[in-house]
Amino acid sequence: MPLTNALRDDILASVPSLRAFAISLSGNGDRADDLVQETLLRALANIDSFQPGSNLPAWLFTILRNLFRSDYRKRRREVEDADGSYAKTLKTQPAQNAHLEFEEFRAALEKLPQDQREALILVGASGFSYEDAAAICGCAVGTIKSRVNRARSKLSALLYVDGAEDFGPDETVRAVIGGSGG
Amino acid sequence: MKDPKSKSAAPGKQGGLNAEIQSRIGHQLRAMYDDVVRQGVPDRFADLIRKLDASDASPQIGNADEKNDGRE
Numbered sequence: 001m002p003l004t005n006a007l008r009d010d011i012l013a014s015v016p017s018l019r020a021f022a023i024s025l026s027g028n029g030d031r032a033d034d035l036v037q038e039t040l041l042r043a044l045a046n047i048d049s050f051q052p053g054s055n056l057p058a059w060l061f062t063i064l065r066n067l068f069r070s071d072y073r074k075r076r077r078e079v080e081d082a083d084g085s086y087a088k089t090l091k092t093q094p095a096q097n098a099h100l101e102f103e104e105f106r107a108a109l110e111k112l113p114q115d116q117r118e119a120l121i122l123v124g125a126s127g128f129s130y131e132d133a134a135a136i137c138g139c140a141v142g143t144i145k146s147r148v149n150r151a152r153s154k155l156s157a158l159l160y161v162d163g164a165e166d167f168g169p170d171e172t173v174r175a176v177i178g179g180s181g182g
Numbered sequence: 183m184k185d186p187k188s189k190s191a192a193p194g195k196q197g198g199l200n201a202e203i204q205s206r207i208g209h210q211l212r213a214m215y216d217d218v219v220r221q222g223v224p225d226r227f228a229d230l231i232r233k234l235d236a237s238d239a240s241p242q243i244g245n246a247d248e249k250n251d252g253r254e
Contacts, residue, residue, distance in 0.1 A: 008231055015227045020218035033226070040227065044234055105210045124208055125215035156203045 003047050007056075011043060014057050017126060018064055024121045025068050027110050035071070039064040055132060062136045065118065108158040112151050119147035120155075 018039060022032035042063050043050075050059055109117060115137075122133040123144065130148075134141045 012223055012228065012231055015223045016219040016221065017215075019221070019224075020215045023218050024215060033224070036227065037230065040230060044231075102210070102214065106214065109211075109214075120211065121215070125211045152204060152207060155207050156200070159207070160203050 003044065007047070007050075010056050011040065011060070014060050015040075017057065018060055021061060021121060021126060022064060022068070024109070024125065025065075025114075025118060027106070035064060035068055038067055042067065057126075058128065058132045058136055061122070061126070061128075062138075065136055069114075104159065105155075108155050111158060112154055116147045116151035116154065119144050120151035123148050 015036065018036050019032060022035045022039075023029055026032050026035065039060060043060055050056070109120075112120070118137065119133060122128045122136060123130060128136065130141050130144050134144045137144065
């Protein structure tokens with residue numbers, strides 16, 4: 001469909017959540033905003049392929065995710081957010097205690113495999129249905145459900161099992177999951 | 183509870199994750215996300231869309247800032 005004013009406004013209205021998604025994926029504010037910008041340009045260039053009445057946020061998130069993944073493949077193993085540039089992108093700094101907890105949470109989130117992290121964010125934070133999340137990630141609904149479950153188990157192991165740091169995330173997850181296996 | 187394999191107590195019972203932990207994870211995830219959402223639309227993106235809108239006929243994307251709509 002052509003770019004109407006209403007559609008343009010809807011796209012703009014999606015920017016805050018696109019940024020939040022991009023930052024949670026990349027862990028880096030500057031890179032996230034570049035990703036959002038590229039997403040908007042890509043979306044506007046392909047606006048004719050957007051089906052009126054379909055889910056605009058899901059369409060935009062799909063574009064962003066695909067851009068992130070192709071970008072990620074290129075940059076793999078480049079510098080991560082060692083100096084907490086994510087936190088710097090936040091205008092409101094959380095209180096001291098909350099801040100520590102927040103940093104811990106963010107660090108744990110970054111330890112998740114990418115597939116699990118994005119599934120958890122789409123469902124748990126962006127508020128997409130499992131079906132929408134599956135469409136965005138191009139996989140089956142059951143796959144999204146199991147990724148979300150694994151992400152939650154792993155996060156809880158990383159964050160809430162004492163001494164998890166001592167023997168590393170994989171051991172921890174194995175210990176937790178192993179207990180439920182039989 | 184004295185399983186030598188598990189150095190530390192696993193949360194909740196086996197299998198299902200403890201509901202309290204799950205709700206904490208949910209809260210933190212949304213708090214992190216909503217912190218960014220609350221920042222709204224940075225000027226950078228509002229300008230970008232506005233510019234593209236103005237140059238509707240010619241889909242020139244590369245050249246930025248020469249026009250400052252809206253203010254004044």
